[in-house]
Amino acid sequence: MELIKLLYPGMYLKRWVLLLLVGLIVLSLGLAYFFVEAYRTVALPDLASIVTLQFLPRPLRGLLFVLAGGLIVAIAVWKLNASVLDAFRPQGGTNLVDAIWSYRSRQRGPKVVCIGGGTGMPAVLRGLKRYTSNITAVVTVADDGGSSGRLRRELGILPPGDFRNCIVALAEAEPLVARLFQYRFGPGSGLEGHSFGNLFVVAMSGVTGNFEEAIRETSRVLAVRGRVLPSTLENLTLWAELDGQDTVEGESNIGKSNRPIKQVHVRPERPAAYPEAVRAILEADLIVVGPGSLFTSVVPNLLVDGIAKALVAADALTIYVCNVATQPGETDGFTAADHVTALLNHLQENPFDHVLVNNNVVAQTRSELGVALVQPREAPREIAGIRVVLADLVDDAHPLRHDPEKLAQVLLRLYYERTAAARAPRPTSTVALSS
Numbered sequence: 001m002e003l004i005k006l007l008y009p010g011m012y013l014k015r016w017v018l019l020l021l022v023g024l025i026v027l028s029l030g031l032a033y034f035f036v037e038a039y040r041t042v043a044l045p046d047l048a049s050i051v052t053l054q055f056l057p058r059p060l061r062g063l064l065f066v067l068a069g070g071l072i073v074a075i076a077v078w079k080l081n082a083s084v085l086d087a088f089r090p091q092g093g094t095n096l097v098d099a100i101w102s103y104r105s106r107q108r109g110p111k112v113v114c115i116g117g118g119t120g121m122p123a124v125l126r127g128l129k130r131y132t133s134n135i136t137a138v139v140t141v142a143d144d145g146g147s148s149g150r151l152r153r154e155l156g157i158l159p160p161g162d163f164r165n166c167i168v169a170l171a172e173a174e175p176l177v178a179r180l181f182q183y184r185f186g187p188g189s190g191l192e193g194h195s196f197g198n199l200f201v202v203a204m205s206g207v208t209g210n211f212e213e214a215i216r217e218t219s220r221v222l223a224v225r226g227r228v229l230p231s232t233l234e235n236l237t238l239w240a241e242l243d244g245q246d247t248v249e250g251e252s253n254i255g256k257s258n259r260p261i262k263q264v265h266v267r268p269e270r271p272a273a274y275p276e277a278v279r280a281i282l283e284a285d286l287i288v289v290g291p292g293s294l295f296t297s298v299v300p301n302l303l304v305d306g307i308a309k310a311l312v313a314a315d316a317l318t319i320y321v322c323n324v325a326t327q328p329g330e331t332d333g334f335t336a337a338d339h340v341t342a343l344l345n346h347l348q349e350n351p352f353d354h355v356l357v358n359n360n361v362v363a364q365t366r367s368e369l370g371v372a373l374v375q376p377r378e379a380p381r382e383i384a385g386i387r388v389v390l391a392d393l394v395d396d397a398h399p400l401r402h403d404p405e406k407l408a409q410v411l412l413r414l415y416y417e418r419t420a421a422a423r424a425p426r427p428t429s430t431v432a433l434s435s
Contacts, residue, residue: 106133106225110285110415113138113316115231115301117162120292122169123401124321125226127408128288129170135226136280137166138307142238142266142300145252147184147194151202158211158235162297163228164197167215171222181222212274229280231301234271238300240264251296255329263345264295266303273306281310286415289352290321291402294339295330299346311351317418319354319411320386324393325373325400336374340383352386354414358402359390373399389414 056064109132114124117140128135141158143149148159168178181197191199205214215228239249243260254261281287289311290298302308311318320343322336331339336357344350357374381388391410395403 106131109134110412111280111283111316112136112286112288113280113284114288115281115307115311116140116290116292116298117143117301118292118297119165120290120297120321120323120402121162122165123291123404124288124407124411125166125169125404127404127406128411129225130405131408131412133225135170136277136284137170137226137228138231138274138277138280138301139163139166139228140297140300141230141232141234142236142251142296144237144250147198149252150193151198152235155202156235157202157205158230158233160198160201161195163215163230164195164201166228167219167222167224168197170219170224170226170228172225173222177222229277230274231277231307232271232274232304234268236271236300237267238264238296239267240295251300254296255293255327258329260332261295261330261342264299264303266300270305271303273304273310278306278310281307281314281316284314284316286411287311287314287316287318287351288321288411289318289343291323293327293330294323294334294342299343302343302346308347308351311347312349314351317353317415318351319356319389319414320352321356321393321402321407321411322358322374324358324402334374336388337380337383339374340386344384350384350386353418354387354389355383356389356391356393356407356410356414358393360392360394360396 106129111134112128112132113136114121114128115138116124121137121139125135125137139162143159143161144152146161148161151157152159164181168181171178181195181200183196185191185194185196201211201214201218204218205211208214208217212230212233215230219228237249238251238254239247240254240257241247241262241264242257243262246257246259248254248257254264289302292298302311320340322339323331326332326334331342334342336355340352340355343352361373389410391406393402393406393410395401395406
């Protein structure tokens with residue numbers, strides 16, 4: 001069974017294993033011809049007859065040599081695995097064959113594009129990376145608060161914070177390295193408030209010469225499954241129209257207004273999309289938008305003209321993941337339908353096939369900071385022609401957050417259901433032709 005698991009994931013692996021076996025057989029056949037000829041023509045001492053078991057019938061001799069050879073090969077492979085291949089064994093004592101199986105399965109997984117930012121999208125990435133390595137995270141560049149905002153203003157680079165979170169979420173590096181990248185310096189130094197990961201990305205940007213290459217090399221250092229791309233390379237400023245004709249400027253200020261948000265905009269208007277992000281969307285099998293801060297993490301990506309057009313043009317299954325909870329200052333009192341309506345108000349066409357809404361209300365009584373859960377009973381079967389899918393998505397330990405594993409399983413189930421339906425034979429009908 002272990003050998004079958006090892007051989008199944010890729011035709012190339014089976015091909016080279018088969019070639020190795022053929023080579024060993026040909027080599028053995030050549031050596032056999034040589035020894036037979038030597039046995040027949042060279043005078044050998046009596047001891048040779050005993051060693052080659054000449055006193056036994058030939059069929060029995062053949063069987064004994066086959067068994068002995070098989071035992072020697074088994075011991076050699078076992079010891080080779082123990083002494084050499086253990087150097088490549090994953091952390092946690094995972095069986096090497098299982099690790100190869102998992103790796104090859106992920107390589108063959110669907111092409112997934114996740115669009116968003118903030119603290120919501122890493123939950124999707126953590127869940128999906130167990131099932132596919134073909135993940136592209138398209139991240140907003142509108143952040144102007146905290147460490148990212150300071151670095152953006154002082155050094156003129158794209159805000160690194162959301163990129164850092166996505167890189168850590170997709171990383172295969174040891175947990176200590178991930179914790180190091182998330183480490184935030186405390187008071188008492190000039191680095192107060194900065195995270196090590198943000199500074200690392202800034203330093204890498206200086207070494208490599210540009211921000212895109214810095215993200216690529218940082219991903220390589222942390223052995224990221226997939227890639228992380230900006231939605232645009234332009235220096236975006238986010239501003240919002242509030243109820244009552246007032247406006248507020250700056251991503252970090254929008255949620256502080258405590259006034260209903262009518263529409264958000266970016267400056268410069270209609271920024272150019274990052275070409276690799278557009279290509280990833282057009283080639284995707286599954287596109288996931290959200291979760292995350294609706295107006296400050298998700299919508300800014302959709303205001304990049306090329307991203308919005310690519311979403312509409314893509315053949316992929318496109319799913320919006322509604323937030324588990326409302327966000328003070330942004331989505332107070334919002335239902336699932338309000339989330340979807342706000343998204344569609346910022347798009348010229350509707351690209352969504354499904355909206356995914358949590359229906360686990362067991363944790364509803366637990367409330368952090370007085371934030372309310374988005375109630376599933378308020379979600380109709382369809383919102384603006386988009387099918388609503390209700391599922392248990394909540395992290396039981398943290399009821400205002402998505403559970404990465406639950407979320408990934410539901411997303412992939414929807415994708416494979418659509419794939420199976422597309423491959424199913426269509427019923428044929430017979431049409432009678434009149435003469």
